[in-house]
Amino acid sequence: MTFAQGPLVWALVVVALVAVGAVLRARAINVKLRRNHAELRQERDALLHQRDELHVVHNTLLQRQSAELAEVRKDAEEETKAVLKAAVRTLQGLADEQQVVIEKAQRKYGDDPGILADLMAMDHANSQFGRRAQGIAVLCGGWLGRRETVASVFDVARSAQGRIRHFDRVRVNGQVNFSVVSRAVEPVAVVLAELLANATNYSAPGTPVEINIQAVPTGVCLIVDDAGLGMGQEEKDRAAALLSPQAAISVSSLGIPPQFGFAVSGMLAARYGFRVSVDSVSPYGGVRAVVLIPDELLTTEAPPAAAPAEAPEAALSPAPQVRQPDQWQARAHSQAQPHPQHQAQAPSPAPAPTPLFPPVPQPDTATQPLAQITTTAGGLPKRRRKSPVSAVPSAEAGPARSNEETASRLGAFQRGTRSGRDTTTTEGPEFQ
């Protein structure tokens, strides 16, 4: 039986052995695969980690790059602005200088209508040029020039009117008894001029543009109405954004040709504290732009230039006045250059009376105590001699004169008194 069973058993044994071998082998492979798998997973994790790290680095690099790019852009913009500002500063100065020259010429050759008309045309072109230069200066962070005197709201409107091409289409209505304080005169005029330029450029050539001046509880409104086509919603949004600037406006974002009216208006309004809006519709169908000048920028002080100070006096006196020519030359001069004396007249509210003898210590009395300055019974300070006054000339003071020189001087004196007493002479200098 054992033998008979033998081959079968052997076969089974062999099969079992083979099976065991296969199982062992499979297990070994399995273990190996697992190990491989674990290794791969580890490797993958490491790689993933590395990838994340790289991602972070990449992000920081991107951020840094964009920050640097922005900084470089800002620097470039600022540099451009600085260069432009400096260049435009000279242009502004030149425009102003030229304006003064043209004004003088207008007064000088004002009698000839032909010459005066030509000078006015030059004046007109120069005013527009000056406005453009001022606009660029403002966009580059520069300043407008400063006026020394206040100006009535009406004159500010008329000044703005003079700075645009089609000034003859503009009508100014309404006068209020307010003036704009001196520092805001130019900004308001420039903003109004930009609004008028927009109004005249975007409406039909023949149509009028109106400025209405109205006093409101918080200040004075200058309302510019045109009869153009108005603005679409997109344009209105753009205008509103430019008129209330959140950040510095980039010069390069204004298009070619640059449309900087609203940008300039917005920057000036923010800087000086008045308001500009263009979001309403005018009764003529076009745009209504409103400049609101708050009370802080207004004064009731009368402008010095427009109405001559001596005019009421002329109105009162019944007889025609014979005025000294030099008097009105002086007036014309003071109008041409409204400076310090106007400033001196300006608002100083009830100045304390100047003391007759201001107790300003002279340099040589500075060492003396002030209490030593005695007063009279009437309260007036007694005059004290500040330094020894000597009538005796010092030894080397007078140069010695020769006898001839003394004689000739005395002779001249004598001739002079004789010719002075001579009644027949009419024209002194010619006679000698």
Next chain:
Amino acid sequence: MTAPGEEQQVSSGFVRSYVITGGRGLPDAEDLSLVTLVTLAPESQPPPNPSPEVKAIWELCSGGYLSVAEVAGHLGLPVGVARLLLQDLHQQGHLLRRKAPPPAQLVDRKILEEVLHGLQVRFG
């Protein structure tokens, strides 16, 4: 509020002369010469909403006759501009004007010599 650039002064006039004239053509110099005298017509009422210049002319001319040159000088305006404003007022009937007295005619030299001779014969 004062920044480095702001003390740069603007010294030019504020309201341009062509705005005052409204861009209109200027009148001839012969019409209202420099020495023409002008004054307000009696009992004339100022126009409604006068411009500051018209107001100033009104005050200047209410005192009596004033020459065109003087008016322009007081206003600080070019003569041509003052002339236009005066012409407007004249056309509206607010202004009287008087030509300056004509320059004295020169007397004939011969007559003077004859008079001199006569006097010398008689008294000399």
